[in-house]
Amino acid sequence: MSSLDALAENLPEGRLLTDPDVIDSYARDRTFLEPGKALAVVLARTRDDVVTTMRWASEHRVPVVPRGAGTGLAGGATASEGSVILSLARMTAITELSPADEIAVVEPGVITADLDRAAREHGLMYAPDPSSYEISTIGGNLATNAGGLRCVKYGVTRDSALGLEVVLADGRVLNTGRRTMKGVTGYDLTGLFVGSEGTLGVITSATVRLRRAPAAPPATFAAEFGSLRDAAAAVSAIMAAGCQPSLMEMLDRATLKAIDDWRNIGLEDSTQAMLIGQSDAADSQAAITAMGRLCEASGATFVAVSSSPAEAEELIAVRRMAYQAKERLGACLVEDVCVPRSALPDMISAIEAAAARHDVMICTVAHAGDGNLHPVFVFDHGTAEPPAQVWAAADEVFTKALEFGGTLTGEHGVGVLKRRWLSLESGPVTADVQQGIKAVFDPLGILNPGKAI
Amino acid sequence: MSSLDALAENLPEGRLLTDPDVIDSYARDRTFLEPGKALAVVLARTRDDVVTTMRWASEHRVPVVPRGAGTGLAGGATASEGSVILSLARMTAITELSPADEIAVVEPGVITADLDRAAREHGLMYAPDPSSYEISTIGGNLATNAGGLRCVKYGVTRDSALGLEVVLADGRVLNTGRRTMKGVTGYDLTGLFVGSEGTLGVITSATVRLRRAPAAPPATFAAEFGSLRDAAAAVSAIMAAGCQPSLMEMLDRATLKAIDDWRNIGLEDSTQAMLIGQSDAADSQAAITAMGRLCEASGATFVAVSSSPAEAEELIAVRRMAYQAKERLGACLVEDVCVPRSALPDMISAIEAAAARHDVMICTVAHAGDGNLHPVFVFDHGTAEPPAQVWAAADEVFTKALEFGGTLTGEHGVGVLKRRWLSLESGPVTADVQQGIKAVFDPLGILNPGKAI
Structure with a gap:
């Protein structure tokens, strides 16, 4: 424990937590995975806290598991045996929000939806919206390159990340990227960190791109189908017609049944699949009407279309219930x-x-x-x-x-859960190159070991 | 020369060129830079030619300078002393074009505009359009992360690159990325190669994203201003209003004067700047009218708006003449x-x-x-x-x-020309990390030495 004392000494009061119950509460993500026994939690509030932690970890060769809100679904933030958990959840400042440049500079613990709300006060939005966006953090989103519902139109987290401040394994601070919309000075280190699941460095600040928020609320459709293949055909038809949906979700019967058993949505026996789509374009009403017609042409048994925000919320609500409904089972x-x-x-x-x-x-x-x-x-x-x-x-x-x-x-992300299949997708040359990159950033192998690659 | 003989022996007939005039014709890009004296040109036609060349270069420690069409503006493709020039310009196959998945798989020597034309036959487009797109290659665009006129709406080359096949310095073949719209398996190696200016590997195939082409021709405006600041203010107003232009170009008086001296465009004495904008949205006419009004509100002295393709071409022609007009000076x-x-x-x-x-x-x-x-x-x-x-x-x-x-x-890109300023933008930690990454991919330092980083 003497090495932990050295860390405690270098951190401000209250940043290092060693109570076993507290440690346990920071050790899991949203998977079923049992974490290893961690030594402590660092609740970082500043970049310096992260620098101190990483310097100490390098010196003592202690594994560090960075985490945001722990909403991950692949085990990337699960504590490993003998590690220190480095929580960024208390670094919650929106350091800058520039409507003129359509960018924000944020700390990693900012809740995704909070940034979106802050942007909307200026007629802008932060586009990436993983289903967990009311509880997930930007730092976690960056670590996994999170997607979401809107990314069918606006792209994934990577597409909104312009620049990063990263604390490296040895405590050095690296600045990547830029504040501008374009730039090719040097290798794309920003892209390299996005999706690297905490294995290359700890993100302590991010410059992200905001986008102009649509002027009017989106128009929405929901369609029911007698077969999943019909629903899939409707998706193809909609995308091929260039309708540019801002959301295009599909639910199968098993999911609908779980929701119906929980909340009684009046599920018909014949319904095998549901599609929910939105358009936030200037001509959203025309676009959504066209999408509804394409659903009908693909065999939809029922189509509802609405441009009222309240009705849209009702149609979307079914989608939002999906995960909770399944967790009940x-x-x-x-x-x-x-x-x-x-x-x-x-x-x-x-x-x-x-x-x-x-x-x-x-x-x-x-x-x-x-x-x-x-x-x-x-x-x-x-x-x-x-x-x-x-x-x-x-x-x-x-x-x-x-x-x-x-x-x-x-x-x-790959986290822990998908590592067993990794070699099926990526060959030995990829593995070799990735290990080489990992060694450049983390020669001692202390950053989130056993994850992602 | 015996080492070159070994290369000639392993390549099919006619792929290795050693005529000094031929070498000279492959040694430059579009900068004024004087190239070093290269040993030979390899005119690759297949991935195997590239593998053979890189294996040989690694064995004999000969620098290799990969190049596409040589339209670069930073010296990235300028031959270095004692190098072998590896031209990918003859690898011109569009291997696959899938309208259903909105992707294409292309060899690096495909001319950018040719891919765009091939896509348009299916109602799609290849969005990145550097000014040189009628003569530049996809491989060169990837190497520099080329932008262009449409990237104000559709992003840079990086935003259209999904996956790559790359021959590494030692001749191994690496596959990066994917055919899908999203994916986070492993580090983003695709992004790392895009913009790396031939210093990490040689791209031999690329899977790129196509986009739905707009249904109607774009609407266009051209506006003249008495001051550059007024024109810049108009740009801010247009972007802030969420008009989503698909093109938004500005020309200063010196450029307009050069064009006028060459082609007599009837330049007024009072005109200090011109803005040219397009919208390819469904409501393009409304959008362009709004943009024209915002120009007037920002002090434009003259505004022309048109949705006729012929008139649009006339308005845009001024922009296309800019570079040639300057080269005359x-x-x-x-x-x-x-x-x-x-x-x-x-x-x-x-x-x-x-x-x-x-x-x-x-x-x-x-x-x-x-x-x-x-x-x-x-x-x-x-x-x-x-x-x-x-x-x-x-x-x-x-x-x-x-x-x-x-x-x-x-x-x-940085090429050769911008290396002298590189340290102003990127600090020592960045330089250190980039050298580390370079060493992973090119431990012998034979890939386009002296460029980019």
Whole structure:
């Protein structure tokens, strides 16, 4: 414990927490994974706290697990044995918000939706909106390159990150990127840190791009289908017509059933899938009407269209209930495959086949416009680890996604959960290069070891 | 020469060229820089040619200078002494074009505009359009992270690059990225290669994102102003109003005068600046009318608005003549600073002040919507190198750009020309990290040495 004393001495009062219950409360993310036993939590409030922690960790070769709000779904922020947990959740300042330049400079602990709200006071928005955006942090979003509902139109977190301040493993401070909309001075280090899941450095400030918020509330449609393939065909038709939805979500029957059992949404027996779409364009009403017609042409059994914000909220509410509804059914392994859009129907069939073959309950929601599916494997709360048939079904889903030209993870990151499939997607040359890059930034291997790569 | 014989032996007939005149014709880009004496040119036609060349170069420790069409403006493709020039210009296949997935897979020698035309046959477009896009290659665009006129709406080359096939310095083949719209498996190696100017590997194939082409031709405005600051104010007003132009170019009087002297565009004595804007949105006519009104409100002395393609072409033609008009005046040092949009008027004043103080002719065009300015320093054709006062003026321009929170290069790259200012923008930690990354990919330092970092 003497090495921890040295850290305590160099940090301001109250930043180092060693109470086992407190440590435990910072050790998990939203997966079922059991964390290792961590030594302590550093509750950083300033960049200097992070510098102090990393210098100490390098000196004593102690692993550091950086974390934001712990809303991750892949285990990236799960504490490892003998580590110090470095929480950035208290670094919550919006340092600058420039409407003229459409940028903000923020600390990593800023809640995603808070930044969006601050931007909207100036007619702007912060576009990335992972489903957890009311509780997730910008730092965590950057670490996983989080996506969200709006990214079908506005791109992922990477597309809003202009520059970063990063504390390296040895405590040096690196500034990457810029405040401008374009720039090619040197290698793209900003892009390298985004999605690196805390394995290359600790982000202590970010310059992010804001966008002009739409002038009017979005127009919304919800459509029901007798088959998932019809719904997928509607998505293809909508995207091919250039309708530019700002949201395009798909829910399968298992998900709808879970929601209906919980909140009674009047689910029809014939409904196998629901699509929910929005347009925030200047001609949103025309765009959404066109989308509704394309749903009908693709075989929708029911289509509702609205441009009233209250009605839109009602239509979207079903989507927002999806995850909670599933959590009521059991423990969840949430996956995140992404396939080329044309493979969406085949991927859906493959998920249904895997569920049937392995007798596993899989509820799927999808950011359908991006080809990004979240098959949620539901299993008994009683078991700490998913049972063998869940892993077998997941294995089948991943293998199929890669066969279709897809990827293991669209927006959640690799974390711990997806490492077992990593070699299926990336060959030995990639692994070699990634290890080389890791060694440049973290030669002692103390930054979030065992994660991401 | 025996080492070159070994290379000739391993390449198919006709791929290795050693005629001095031929070498000289592949040794330059569009700068005034005098190349070093290269040993040979490899005219690669396949990935295997590139693998063979890099294996040989690693074995014999010969520097390799990869190049596309040589349209670069920073010296990135200038041959270095004792190097082998590796031309990718003959690898011109569009391997795949998938309208359903809105992607294309292309070899690096594909001409940018050719890809765009191929995409348009399917109602799609390839968005990045550097001014040289009729002669530049996708490979060169990727190497410099090229921008262009449309990137005010659609982003730079990076924003259209999904995945790459890269031959590493030792001849191994690395595949990065994916075919999907989203993905976070491992570090963002695609982003790392984009803009790395041939110093990390040789791109032999790219998977790029296509976008839905606008249904109707764009609407266009051109506006004349009595002062550059008025024009800059109009740009701010247009961007702040959320008009979403698909093009927003500014020309200063020196540029307009050069064009007028060449082609007589009837330039008024009072005109100090011109703005040209386009909208390709569904409501383009309304958007362009709004932009025209904002120009008037900002003091424009004349505004023309049109949605006829022929008239639009006439208005845009002035912009397209800019570079050629300047080349008639003398040799050109083309710079590429980018500043936060709000600093555009101050940056323009700083350029005018530098021109006056150092008695240098500077003609400026700007991708004004992005804050990206191209001050072109014109000097006597007779001198091989720009005279001292040109460097002094350029030095002042760069220093000011950085003072305003800007960057040395928005879209042309660092190449050779901007290396002397690199340390002003990036500190020692950045330099250290970049050298570390370079060493991972190119431990022998044979890939385009002396460029970019």
